[in-house]
Structures are given as C-alpha cells and as structure tokens.
Amino acid sequence: MAFNYQFPRIGNVDTALHLDTPVTADTAVAGGTITVKNEAGADALVIRAADLISFTNSDYAAGTPHAVDVTLTGVTLAANLVYSVTVFAPNVINFFGGGRETGAIYQTRTYNVSSGATTPSADDLKDLFIAAIAADSGAYFSAASGGVGILEITAASAEAGALEITAPAGATTADATAFVAPVGKVSELEAYGLSAASLGGTQYHRIVIQHRKLIRSNAVSGLQVFAPVNSIVFIQDTGAGDTAQALLEDILDGSYASSIANAAKYLGCPEL
Numbered sequence: 001m002a003f004n005y006q007f008p009r010i011g012n013v014d015t016a017l018h019l020d021t022p023v024t025a026d027t028a029v030a031g032g033t034i035t036v037k038n039e040a041g042a043d044a045l046v047i048r049a050a051d052l053i054s055f056t057n058s059d060y061a062a063g064t065p066h067a068v069d070v071t072l073t074g075v076t077l078a079a080n081l082v083y084s085v086t087v088f089a090p091n092v093i094n095f096f097g098g099g100r101e102t103g104a105i106y107q108t109r110t111y112n113v114s115s116g117a118t119t120p121s122a123d124d125l126k127d128l129f130i131a132a133i134a135a136d137s138g139a140y141f142s143a144a145s146g147g148v149g150i151l152e153i154t155a156a157s158a159e160a161g162a163l164e165i166t167a168p169a170g171a172t173t174a175d176a177t178a179f180v181a182p183v184g185k186v187s188e189l190e191a192y193g194l195s196a197a198s199l200g201g202t203q204y205h206r207i208v209i210q211h212r213k214l215i216r217s218n219a220v221s222g223l224q225v226f227a228p229v230n231s232i233v234f235i236q237d238t239g240a241g242d243t244a245q246a247l248l249e250d251i252l253d254g255s256y257a258s259s260i261a262n263a264a265k266y267l268g269c270p271e272l
Contacts, residue, residue, distance in 0.1 A: 032268025063158025
C-alpha cells in the first residue's frame with residue numbers, strides 16, 4: 001500500500017525558490033542589499049543586509065527511518081488479558097481526510113492481542129504483535145523480533161517522521177535506529193508550493209534565512225511595521241550547487257565581508 005506524507009513546514013515563509021543550475025552571479029551583495037536570482041535569472045529574493053536575523057544551512061539528507069524497540073519482558077503476563085500497542089507518526093496523512101491540520105486520525109494504528117486461556121511469555125506476546133502488524137495493510141511500518149521479548153517496529157520511510165509508541169504497562173521503549181529527518185527531497189520542496197515538474201533535480205541543499213520585512217498592519221493604520229519572516233533557498237546538490245551554497249553561506253555569516261571592498265557592499269557605500 002502506498003502512503004502519503006506531509007512534511008512539517010517551517011512557519012511564516014515569505015519566499016521559497018530553487019536553483020537547479022546555479023552560477024556565481026545568482027547570488028550577490030551590493031548597495032547594502034543581498035540578492036538571490038531564481039532559475040530564470042530574475043531577482044527572486046532581495047533582502048537588506050541590515051534586516052538579516054539568522055539563517056540555517058542544511059545539506060541534502062535522504063533521512064533515516066525511525067526504528068523503536070519495545071521490550072515486553074516487564075509486562076505482567078496472564079491468561080485472558082488483552083494487550084495493546086499503538087503506533088503514531090506525525091507526517092502520515094489521510095489522502096481523503098487531510099493530515100495534521102484537520103486532526104485526521106488515519107495515521108494512528110492500534111493493535112489489541114490476547115493469547116486467550118494460555119498465559120503467554122514475553123516472546124509469545126511479541127509474536128502476536130508481529131503477526132497483527134503484518135496483517136494490517138494500513139500499517140506504514142513493519143515489525144520484527146529485536147531479541148527475546150523485544151518487538152522492533154520500523155517506519156517504512158523517513159518521511160513518516162519520528163514514531164510515537166504507546167506500549168503495554170510495564171514495557172519500555174528505546175530507539176533501535178535513531179530518526180534522522182530528510183532534507184531537500186522533492187517532496188519537501190513541494191510542501192512550499194514548488195512544482196515537481198519545474199525541478200531539474202531530486203536532491204537539494206536547504207538554506208533558511210530569517211529576516212525583517214515591512215508589512216501592512218492593522219496595529220498601525222495606514223503604515224507598515226517590521227515583522228520577522230523566513231525565506232528558503234533550495235540549491236541542487238551538485239558541484240556547482242555546492243559552490244553556490246558556500247557563497248551564500250559566506251555572505252550570510254559575514255565572512256564574505258573580510259575585505260574593504262566586500263564590506264562596503266554590505267554597508268551600501270563606496271569603497272574608500
């Protein structure tokens with residue numbers, strides 16, 4: 001069964017753009033203004049250097065699906081009891097009912113098992129849960145043995161997000177494989193309204209720039225106020241993309257201003 005995932009969006013995004021074939025001239029600082037061009041060569045992001053607040057620079061990462069060990073050896077075991085495991089992942093969405101923004105509960109899966117009149121061992125309980133999960137066509141994760149009395153649950157994709165598991169009383173949970181969030185995949189770019197058809201690659205660096213921007217506000221009638229916003233630049237993970245990413249990072253962290261000529265570009269005044 002195919003599953004749909006929705007990346008968590010960075011809040012208050014003002015601009016999102018991508019560069020598939022970046023060149024040095026795409027990014028520049030002059031006259032106190034930082035400019036980043038889009039793929040068509042037009043100015044897409046223009047920020048006054050004085051308005052920069054912060055930035056994060058992330059390389060492409062495929063991500064690592066989360067795997068969790070549920071140790072059942074501490075569970076009180078008895079005949080005719082029902083044991084329950086619930087699995088939740090924040091990025092799995094219901095195609096027809098929406099995702100987290102609608103409160104849809106499609107992504108939560110609960111498994112109730114019992115050995116009936118036979119008192120189970122921790123291994124028996126583990127096997128019952130493995131069988132129940134294997135029989136669920138709606139499960140976006142798999143289950144296997146992680147050792148004696150240990151149920152190991154692994155997400156089908158890193159895009160599902162970090163698994164949250166509610167285990168029977170007495171059980172403990174621990175990461176078998178730590179979750180690593182994907183960065184710069186096409187599905188992430190689509191979350192910001194960038195069409196997959198317009199993209200020339202599948203792997204992108206991601207630079208998030210927080211800066212001040214003048215916006216209209218009812219708090220000040222007829223005037224504008226400064227508000228912090230985020231702009232995102234996705235640069236294709238190629239040799240040229242690595243160079244473009246390094247240049248933009250140097251401009252944003254100020255190291256590009258190491259010479260008098262470049263410092264003057266930040267200040268918007270002529271070199272003395």
